[in-house]
Amino acid sequence: MKKILTLVLFVVAVATMSSVQAADLRVADGTITSAIKNQLPVDRIESYRADFGKLFCFTRIVGAQEDTEVTHVWYYQDAELARVTLPVRSSDWRTYSSKRFLPQWAGQWKVAVLDEEGSEIAVIPFLLE
Template sequence: MRNKSALFFRLLSKMSLIILAILIFSTAVLAKTEVLRINVAKDIKNLEPVETGKTFNNDIGKLYCFTKIKTDEYPTKVVHVWLYNDNIIAEVPLEVNSTTWRTYSSKKILPKWVGNWKVEIYSNDGELIDSVEFNIK
């Protein structure tokens, strides 16, 4: 009887380790970062975008890309990649320190930079999680 009990507890211990490994692996694989809200804006006040839009005049001077992030793992980072006519103009890494986090980046806009713009948002693992397009006229 004693050998059966010892064998049972060894099996139970091994099964517990396997289950623990599966849980750790599935948590890592299923960890998700997503954008809940994204806006291009003329300003940011109290961590909220002000005067959002899709078209801005070339004398705007500066624009902001606001993102509200939801994540299963934190702290983590996201990256705002600013593109002008499909060329990378800036890459801005931003900290995410909570399951729901508001953050933003900004970019000075020269009057000669008329045309199509886009900001792509990448998770810490390099996955494109959202983007927003806008135009400077």
């Protein structure tokens, strides 16, 4: 009985640590940019030409207690067009994904940033004109 109780307490402790991990993870900086240089965005875009061709979503993730991951989900209006899972390997981690665009995709866009459990931790909106 003592072994079962110890096992139950261990499982509860691990589950609690996982939920604390996810709760502490946040996006300290998130932006859409036309390029990444030296692991940083070169500009910050809220609206851009639809015929530009390619944009990047840069995120600086803080609060990870151990290796984890985030997912960038690219939406055009309400339709998901891309999903990119990215590693997070320290408590202050920079990462990015990119998306190519067609000129006919002018309109409202957003990138939702999800933690490892699929919870939304940030949304970065932008407009293609």
